[in-house]
Amino acid sequence: MTPVEQLRESMRKDRQWSFMYSMLDLDLDVSQGVILYLEDVSVSFDGFKAINNLNFYVNAGELRCVIGPNGAGKTTMMDIITGKTRPDTGSAYFGRTIDLLRLSEPEIAALGVGRKFQKPTVFESHSVFENLELAMAGDKRVFPTLFARLGGEQRDRIHEVLGIIGLQEQTHREAGALSHGQKQWLEIGMLLMQDPHLLLVDEPVAGMTHQEMDRTAELLLSLEGKHSVVVVEHDMDFVRSIAKRVTVLHQGAVLAEGSMDEVQNDPRVVEVYLGE
Amino acid sequence: MLAVLLVVAVVVPILNLVVPESSPWHVSTYTVTLLGKYLTYALLAVAVDLVWGYLGILSLGHAAFFGLGGYAMGMYLMRQIGDRGVYGHPVLPDFMVFLNWPELPWFWHGFDLFWFAALMAILVPGTLAFIFGYLAFRSRVTGVYLSIMTQALTYALMLAFFRNEMGFGGNNGLTDFKDILGFDLKSDATRIGLFLASAGALALGYLACRWIVTSRLGRVAVAIRDAEARTRFIGYRVDRVKLAIFTFSAMLAGVAGALYVPQVGIINPGEFSPLNSIELVIWVAIGGRATLYGAVIGAILVNYGKTYFTGAFPEAWLFALGALFVVVTLFLPKGIAGLVGMIRTWRRSRSPAGPRAEAAP
Ligand SMILES: Nc1ncnc2c1ncn2[C@@H]1O[C@H](COP(=O)(O)OP(=O)(O)O)[C@@H](O)[C@H]1O
Ligand SMILES: [Mg+2]
Numbered sequence: 001m002t003p004v005e006q007l008r009e010s011m012r013k014d015r016q017w018s019f020m021y022s023m024l025d026l027d028l029d030v031s032q033g034v035i036l037y038l039e040d041v042s043v044s045f046d047g048f049k050a051i052n053n054l055n056f057y058v059n060a061g062e063l064r065c066v067i068g069p070n071g072a073g074k075t076t077m078m079d080i081i082t083g084k085t086r087p088d089t090g091s092a093y094f095g096r097t098i099d100l101l102r103l104s105e106p107e108i109a110a111l112g113v114g115r116k117f118q119k120p121t122v123f124e125s126h127s128v129f130e131n132l133e134l135a136m137a138g139d140k141r142v143f144p145t146l147f148a149r150l151g152g153e154q155r156d157r158i159h160e161v162l163g164i165i166g167l168q169e170q171t172h173r174e175a176g177a178l179s180h181g182q183k184q185w186l187e188i189g190m191l192l193m194q195d196p197h198l199l200l201v202d203e204p205v206a207g208m209t210h211q212e213m214d215r216t217a218e219l220l221l222s223l224e225g226k227h228s229v230v231v232v233e234h235d236m237d238f239v240r241s242i243a244k245r246v247t248v249l250h251q252g253a254v255l256a257e258g259s260m261d262e263v264q265n266d267p268r269v270v271e272v273y274l275g276e
Numbered sequence: 277m278l279a280v281l282l283v284v285a286v287v288v289p290i291l292n293l294v295v296p297e298s299s300p301w302h303v304s305t306y307t308v309t310l311l312g313k314y315l316t317y318a319l320l321a322v323a324v325d326l327v328w329g330y331l332g333i334l335s336l337g338h339a340a341f342f343g344l345g346g347y348a349m350g351m352y353l354m355r356q357i358g359d360r361g362v363y364g365h366p367v368l369p370d371f372m373v374f375l376n377w378p379e380l381p382w383f384w385h386g387f388d389l390f391w392f393a394a395l396m397a398i399l400v401p402g403t404l405a406f407i408f409g410y411l412a413f414r415s416r417v418t419g420v421y422l423s424i425m426t427q428a429l430t431y432a433l434m435l436a437f438f439r440n441e442m443g444f445g446g447n448n449g450l451t452d453f454k455d456i457l458g459f460d461l462k463s464d465a466t467r468i469g470l471f472l473a474s475a476g477a478l479a480l481g482y483l484a485c486r487w488i489v490t491s492r493l494g495r496v497a498v499a500i501r502d503a504e505a506r507t508r509f510i511g512y513r514v515d516r517v518k519l520a521i522f523t524f525s526a527m528l529a530g531v532a533g534a535l536y537v538p539q540v541g542i543i544n545p546g547e548f549s550p551l552n553s554i555e556l557v558i559w560v561a562i563g564g565r566a567t568l569y570g571a572v573i574g575a576i577l578v579n580y581g582k583t584y585f586t587g588a589f590p591e592a593w594l595f596a597l598g599a600l601f602v603v604v605t606l607f608l609p610k611g612i613a614g615l616v617g618m619i620r621t622w623r624r625s626r627s628p629a630g631p632r633a634e635a636a637p
Contacts, residue, residue: 109511121506123499130495140511142520146493190510 029096030060035228041090050076052252063224065239066232068249074232083108114196118203120183124176132158135190165189181212199229217241277569285475289468305464312471314576316536319478321559321575323528329566332501337426339552341401345530350450350543352393371445381443397534398527405526413515427550434548449544474535562604564613
């Protein structure tokens, strides 16, 4: 971008500067029952359309599964929602009013969109409890953090989350000593500590044992209703065990949507994915 | 750790003042000053451990902050000389008279006041660290690049302070001090006072660092050390955390430098030598990273070794230090502090079996 273009871009009429955010309406409005709207979104990388006119809606409190062959654009879709990738065209709204395309990654995270990456990263030399403590929603500036004391309510919240993710026995263990599956749960717990409205979970059961998978399914199901959750997963058995509604992505667009049975019997889906 | 320090701070002055010189228990004033110097090094090492051990910033420029603190104190001590210098000028230090300077440069004003010099010994290193850190952390410079930048920082300061035109005495630095706060620097009582001040500063600095690393901010620091991107992602302003802790650490280093100079009686640009900064990282590595008390142990042991070695075999010191560093990193990755931990767990694992084994015939 030349300087002139940059200047023009920064002076665009509809542009919002960060100091104006406080004036923006940032209250999550789910009065229509929908928490996420992606409409006509397209992204291309070097001419390759990774997302192609995608329309995708998630209801408040819903647990949604997204499946699709490798390269279908599932991770890219999450990148768009979290502000990591900007789409070329289309719109992305969080609730009815919040335009995600105008917000930065940390701003989107602060508004209550939590994301779990494919590879779990926890703070290995901290205990499970401390990991949750650090992730807790609250004032994260330097001096408030220096003087922070854990209140009783916050302690209760940490123990509540420990219960949800089933790591009470590991409370004071170093996170680095946890098994792969336990680290994944801890990471989900860290997301929960931030009280997100919308949780995006990318391939949570990759590399898990069957028991761990069952436990993860229970965990995700227990979140339904309290949080809206979008789970991207390859493992069909796992998806079958949790999904009410499934969206099939193919070549950057929605190929089919419906219950697991409907989707599985859709001839187009059988052709591109399940039939493989 | 604090208990040991307290005992040392009480016993050493008694052995110096009360025990007669003929007694083998007598501690000479020379030794008191040497110990005082080690304590300032220990404070410097604690400052390095705070940023390196807990925050993961391998600063190879902390000697610069130490040196700046030292120069601030040196400037005060120079002005305390008054008209007792070789040239007898009432205001100008000798080196300025020698250079034919007509008057005191503006930045020397105020240094006749102790409180001002003491404040500058903290603020100047703090401000430099703040500006440096602001630029470096905001543009997310990390790892070896950051270390190289800190080396460049101290190297640049060394070159600058070597120049006579800078007004800090050039390569001779500042020396020939007479007294501090009106007390004769050569008297035993002043020496002990400085020793006690160093012990007190080390205790306070240690406590402050201990408080920081056990606070939630300390846990955020360790999180940054281990997974910086993740820490940013859960909402912490990583650059600001780094900036705050780095600046505080530089201020501690400045305090250490300010206490060091009156005890050794000289400050010159050699203190900014890049090698010095590397050496003090080695103290911390040998003592044990991320423990704080390990830094104290490392600084004191290595410098005791240095005093001994440079007396006995002066050329061998750097090789000995290098060898010690290699041995420790290979066999004691957690340093001497780690050894203490290892012995403890070994004892614990042995103790239930121990007595029974002894009872056997
Ligand atoms: N930053 C990028 N640069 C270039 N190509 C990308 C980038 N991110 C994703 N892609 C491409 O976009 C397509 C969709 O990728 P992705 O969203 O990761 O698929 P999925 O997660 O469904 O397997 C792939 O072909 C991938 O190579
Ligand atoms: Mg993917």
